[in-house]
Amino acid sequence: MTGTDMRLRADGITVQFGGLTALDKVDLEVAPGAICGLVGPNGAGKSTLFAVLSGLLRPTAGTVWLDGEDITGLPTPARARRGLARTFQHPELFSGLTIREHLILADRMRYNRRRLWGDLVTMGGLRRNTKAERERIDALIQQLGLGPVAGRPAVGVPLGIARLIEVGRALAVGPSVVLLDEPSSGLDRGETEALAAVLRSASEAQGVALVLVEHDVDLVFSMCSTVTVIDFGVRIACGAPATVRSDPAVRAAYLGEEPVTPGVPA
16 A cells, blocks of 8 residues: 555654754554554653644644645644544533533534534524434444433543543544544543444444554554554654564563664673
8 A cells, every 4th residue: 555545644754842852753654444553651752743643733844644635734623624533631521411412513513514503603502403413423322332321411421431422523523534642541441442342343334544642552452453653752663563562672662671683692
Protein backbone atom coordinates (compact mmCIF):
# COMPACT_ATOMS: atom_id res chain seq x y z
CA MET A 1 0.00 0.00 0.00
CA THR A 2 1.44 3.36 -1.01
CA GLY A 3 1.43 6.54 1.05
CA THR A 4 -1.37 7.99 -1.07
CA ASP A 5 -3.59 5.03 -0.10
CA MET A 6 -3.34 5.90 3.59
CA ARG A 7 -6.30 7.33 5.46
CA LEU A 8 -4.00 9.44 7.62
CA ARG A 9 -0.32 10.17 7.10
CA ALA A 10 2.17 12.39 8.88
CA ASP A 11 5.49 13.09 7.19
CA GLY A 12 8.50 14.46 9.04
CA ILE A 13 6.55 16.17 11.82
CA THR A 14 8.81 18.48 13.80
CA VAL A 15 7.60 20.67 16.66
CA GLN A 16 9.88 23.11 18.44
CA PHE A 17 9.07 25.27 21.44
CA GLY A 18 11.85 27.80 21.67
CA GLY A 19 15.03 25.76 22.05
CA LEU A 20 13.12 22.54 22.87
CA THR A 21 12.40 20.01 20.14
CA ALA A 22 9.27 18.14 21.21
CA LEU A 23 9.04 16.10 17.97
CA ASP A 24 11.85 15.47 15.53
CA LYS A 25 10.87 14.32 12.01
CA VAL A 26 8.22 11.85 13.17
CA ASP A 27 6.34 9.81 10.54
CA LEU A 28 3.01 8.02 10.99
CA GLU A 29 0.88 6.04 8.53
CA VAL A 30 -2.66 4.77 9.14
CA ALA A 31 -4.31 2.49 6.58
CA PRO A 32 -8.10 2.36 6.02
CA GLY A 33 -9.79 0.35 8.75
CA ALA A 34 -6.54 -0.17 10.67
CA ILE A 35 -6.14 0.11 14.44
CA CYS A 36 -2.81 1.77 15.17
CA GLY A 37 -1.22 2.28 18.56
CA LEU A 38 0.96 5.23 19.52
CA VAL A 39 2.94 4.56 22.68
CA GLY A 40 5.97 5.82 24.53
CA PRO A 41 7.12 6.84 28.01
CA ASN A 42 5.70 9.93 29.70
CA GLY A 43 6.94 13.06 27.98
CA ALA A 44 7.81 11.21 24.77
CA GLY A 45 5.75 13.57 22.57
CA LYS A 46 2.58 11.51 22.02
CA SER A 47 0.18 14.29 23.04
CA THR A 48 2.09 16.79 20.94
CA LEU A 49 1.74 14.58 17.86
CA PHE A 50 -1.98 14.15 18.54
CA ALA A 51 -2.35 17.92 18.78
CA VAL A 52 -0.68 18.26 15.38
CA LEU A 53 -2.85 15.56 13.80
CA SER A 54 -6.07 17.08 15.12
CA GLY A 55 -5.17 20.67 14.18
CA LEU A 56 -4.71 22.07 17.67
CA LEU A 57 -1.02 22.72 17.01
CA ARG A 58 0.77 23.77 13.83
CA PRO A 59 4.04 21.87 13.29
CA THR A 60 7.31 23.68 12.83
CA ALA A 61 7.95 21.41 9.86
CA GLY A 62 6.29 18.44 8.21
CA THR A 63 2.97 17.62 6.55
CA VAL A 64 -0.28 15.96 7.64
CA TRP A 65 -2.37 14.20 4.98
CA LEU A 66 -5.96 12.94 5.26
CA ASP A 67 -7.21 10.76 2.40
CA GLY A 68 -4.51 12.20 0.15
CA GLU A 69 -5.29 15.84 0.98
CA ASP A 70 -2.75 18.11 2.67
CA ILE A 71 -4.56 19.30 5.83
CA THR A 72 -1.53 20.75 7.63
CA GLY A 73 -2.92 24.28 7.55
CA LEU A 74 -6.55 23.42 8.23
CA PRO A 75 -8.16 24.18 11.60
CA THR A 76 -9.80 21.47 13.69
CA PRO A 77 -13.41 22.06 12.47
CA ALA A 78 -12.33 21.76 8.82
CA ARG A 79 -10.55 18.50 9.56
CA ALA A 80 -13.64 17.19 11.32
CA ARG A 81 -15.77 17.95 8.25
CA ARG A 82 -13.30 15.92 6.18
CA GLY A 83 -13.67 12.87 8.43
CA LEU A 84 -11.18 13.27 11.28
CA ALA A 85 -12.73 12.83 14.74
CA ARG A 86 -11.11 12.82 18.17
CA THR A 87 -11.88 11.83 21.74
CA PHE A 88 -10.23 13.31 24.83
CA GLN A 89 -8.96 11.90 28.13
CA HIS A 90 -11.71 13.67 30.08
CA PRO A 91 -15.17 13.28 28.48
CA GLU A 92 -17.20 16.50 28.45
CA LEU A 93 -20.91 15.81 28.83
CA PHE A 94 -23.88 18.17 28.65
CA SER A 95 -25.91 18.69 31.80
CA GLY A 96 -29.58 17.87 31.33
CA LEU A 97 -29.17 15.63 28.27
CA THR A 98 -29.59 11.88 28.25
CA ILE A 99 -27.10 9.46 26.74
CA ARG A 100 -29.36 9.07 23.69
CA GLU A 101 -29.61 12.85 23.26
CA HIS A 102 -25.81 13.16 23.27
CA LEU A 103 -25.69 10.76 20.34
CA ILE A 104 -28.56 12.56 18.57
CA LEU A 105 -26.60 15.82 18.75
CA ALA A 106 -23.59 14.17 17.16
CA ASP A 107 -25.74 12.55 14.47
CA ARG A 108 -27.24 15.93 13.57
CA MET A 109 -23.75 17.39 13.21
CA ARG A 110 -23.42 15.05 10.24
CA TYR A 111 -26.93 14.77 8.80
CA ASN A 112 -28.87 17.85 9.86
CA ARG A 113 -26.60 20.66 11.03
CA ARG A 114 -29.27 23.34 10.50
CA ARG A 115 -31.70 21.47 12.75
CA LEU A 116 -28.99 21.03 15.36
CA TRP A 117 -28.33 24.76 15.61
CA GLY A 118 -32.05 25.40 15.85
CA ASP A 119 -32.23 23.03 18.82
CA LEU A 120 -29.33 24.75 20.55
CA VAL A 121 -30.41 28.34 19.87
CA THR A 122 -34.02 27.91 20.98
CA MET A 123 -32.95 25.96 24.10
CA GLY A 124 -36.27 24.18 23.87
CA GLY A 125 -34.76 20.73 23.86
CA LEU A 126 -34.14 18.41 20.96
CA ARG A 127 -36.96 18.37 18.47
CA ARG A 128 -38.56 15.07 17.42
CA ASN A 129 -36.22 12.93 15.39
CA THR A 130 -37.01 11.30 12.07
CA LYS A 131 -37.42 7.59 11.48
CA ALA A 132 -34.02 7.42 9.77
CA GLU A 133 -32.38 9.25 12.67
CA ARG A 134 -34.01 6.93 15.22
CA GLU A 135 -32.76 3.90 13.32
CA ARG A 136 -29.20 5.23 13.17
CA ILE A 137 -29.19 6.11 16.88
CA ASP A 138 -30.73 2.77 17.87
CA ALA A 139 -28.06 0.92 15.87
CA LEU A 140 -25.29 2.98 17.47
CA ILE A 141 -26.66 2.44 20.98
CA GLN A 142 -26.76 -1.29 20.32
CA GLN A 143 -23.18 -1.21 19.02
CA LEU A 144 -22.07 0.62 22.17
CA GLY A 145 -23.98 -1.74 24.45
CA LEU A 146 -25.79 1.19 26.07
CA GLY A 147 -29.38 0.09 25.49
CA PRO A 148 -30.31 -0.42 29.18
CA VAL A 149 -29.05 3.07 30.16
CA ALA A 150 -29.72 5.12 27.01
CA GLY A 151 -32.47 7.13 28.67
CA ARG A 152 -30.40 8.08 31.70
CA PRO A 153 -28.93 11.57 32.17
CA ALA A 154 -25.34 11.41 30.93
CA VAL A 155 -23.85 13.50 33.72
CA GLY A 156 -22.85 11.33 36.67
CA VAL A 157 -22.59 8.03 34.81
CA PRO A 158 -19.60 5.77 35.58
CA LEU A 159 -16.42 6.60 33.69
CA GLY A 160 -16.67 3.46 31.55
CA ILE A 161 -20.06 4.57 30.21
CA ALA A 162 -18.84 8.15 29.76
CA ARG A 163 -16.00 6.90 27.56
CA LEU A 164 -18.45 4.86 25.47
CA ILE A 165 -20.56 8.00 25.01
CA GLU A 166 -17.45 9.88 23.88
CA VAL A 167 -16.61 7.15 21.37
CA GLY A 168 -20.24 7.03 20.24
CA ARG A 169 -20.28 10.76 19.54
CA ALA A 170 -17.12 10.40 17.48
CA LEU A 171 -18.58 7.52 15.46
CA ALA A 172 -21.93 9.28 14.93
CA VAL A 173 -20.36 11.99 12.76
CA GLY A 174 -19.28 9.35 10.21
CA PRO A 175 -15.49 9.69 10.45
CA SER A 176 -12.88 7.91 8.37
CA VAL A 177 -10.33 8.29 11.20
CA VAL A 178 -10.79 8.60 14.97
CA LEU A 179 -7.97 9.72 17.26
CA LEU A 180 -8.44 8.24 20.75
CA ASP A 181 -6.58 9.93 23.59
CA GLU A 182 -6.01 7.47 26.47
CA PRO A 183 -9.39 5.73 25.97
CA SER A 184 -8.80 3.16 28.74
CA SER A 185 -7.53 5.63 31.34
CA GLY A 186 -9.30 5.06 34.66
CA LEU A 187 -11.22 1.99 33.48
CA ASP A 188 -11.23 -1.40 35.12
CA ARG A 189 -10.55 -4.56 33.13
CA GLY A 190 -14.21 -5.23 32.32
CA GLU A 191 -14.80 -1.66 31.13
CA THR A 192 -11.63 -1.80 29.05
CA GLU A 193 -12.74 -5.02 27.37
CA ALA A 194 -16.15 -3.51 26.58
CA LEU A 195 -14.50 -0.46 25.05
CA ALA A 196 -12.08 -2.61 23.04
CA ALA A 197 -15.00 -4.60 21.61
CA VAL A 198 -16.70 -1.40 20.43
CA LEU A 199 -13.49 -0.16 18.81
CA ARG A 200 -12.91 -3.46 17.01
CA SER A 201 -16.50 -3.37 15.75
CA ALA A 202 -16.05 0.15 14.38
CA SER A 203 -12.87 -0.90 12.60
CA GLU A 204 -14.17 -4.17 11.19
CA ALA A 205 -17.80 -3.33 10.39
CA GLN A 206 -17.52 0.34 9.44
CA GLY A 207 -13.96 0.54 8.15
CA VAL A 208 -13.05 3.35 10.53
CA ALA A 209 -9.32 3.77 11.07
CA LEU A 210 -8.35 4.24 14.73
CA VAL A 211 -5.24 5.73 16.30
CA LEU A 212 -4.80 5.14 20.04
CA VAL A 213 -2.50 7.05 22.34
CA GLU A 214 -2.51 4.69 25.26
CA HIS A 215 -0.54 3.78 28.39
CA ASP A 216 -2.13 0.33 28.61
CA VAL A 217 0.52 -1.42 26.54
CA ASP A 218 -1.24 -4.80 26.81
CA LEU A 219 -4.37 -3.29 25.26
CA VAL A 220 -2.38 -1.73 22.42
CA PHE A 221 -0.44 -4.88 21.60
CA SER A 222 -3.56 -7.07 21.73
CA MET A 223 -5.78 -5.04 19.41
CA CYS A 224 -3.53 -2.96 17.13
CA SER A 225 -2.26 -4.07 13.74
CA THR A 226 0.66 -1.65 13.90
CA VAL A 227 2.37 0.09 16.79
CA THR A 228 4.49 3.24 16.65
CA VAL A 229 6.80 4.05 19.55
CA ILE A 230 8.26 7.47 20.16
CA ASP A 231 10.78 8.46 22.82
CA PHE A 232 12.18 11.93 23.46
CA GLY A 233 10.31 13.15 20.38
CA VAL A 234 11.85 10.60 18.01
CA ARG A 235 10.19 7.57 16.42
CA ILE A 236 12.25 4.60 17.60
CA ALA A 237 10.11 1.73 16.29
CA CYS A 238 7.13 1.02 14.05
CA GLY A 239 5.62 -2.23 12.89
CA ALA A 240 3.67 -5.30 13.92
CA PRO A 241 3.11 -5.66 17.69
CA ALA A 242 5.33 -8.74 18.08
CA THR A 243 8.20 -7.07 16.24
CA VAL A 244 7.91 -3.83 18.19
CA ARG A 245 7.59 -5.60 21.55
CA SER A 246 10.91 -7.36 21.03
CA ASP A 247 12.75 -4.32 19.66
CA PRO A 248 15.82 -3.55 21.86
CA ALA A 249 15.25 0.21 21.60
CA VAL A 250 11.67 -0.18 22.83
CA ARG A 251 12.74 -2.38 25.72
CA ALA A 252 15.36 0.19 26.64
CA ALA A 253 12.81 3.02 26.58
CA TYR A 254 10.30 1.17 28.77
CA LEU A 255 12.44 -1.05 30.95
CA GLY A 256 15.67 0.91 31.21
CA GLU A 257 17.64 -1.85 29.50
CA GLU A 258 20.82 -0.90 27.68
CA PRO A 259 20.44 -1.45 23.91
CA VAL A 260 22.60 -4.31 22.69
CA THR A 261 25.04 -3.44 19.89
CA PRO A 262 25.72 -6.36 17.54
CA GLY A 263 29.21 -7.78 18.01
CA VAL A 264 29.70 -6.05 21.37
CA PRO A 265 29.50 -8.24 24.50
CA ALA A 266 26.62 -7.36 26.86
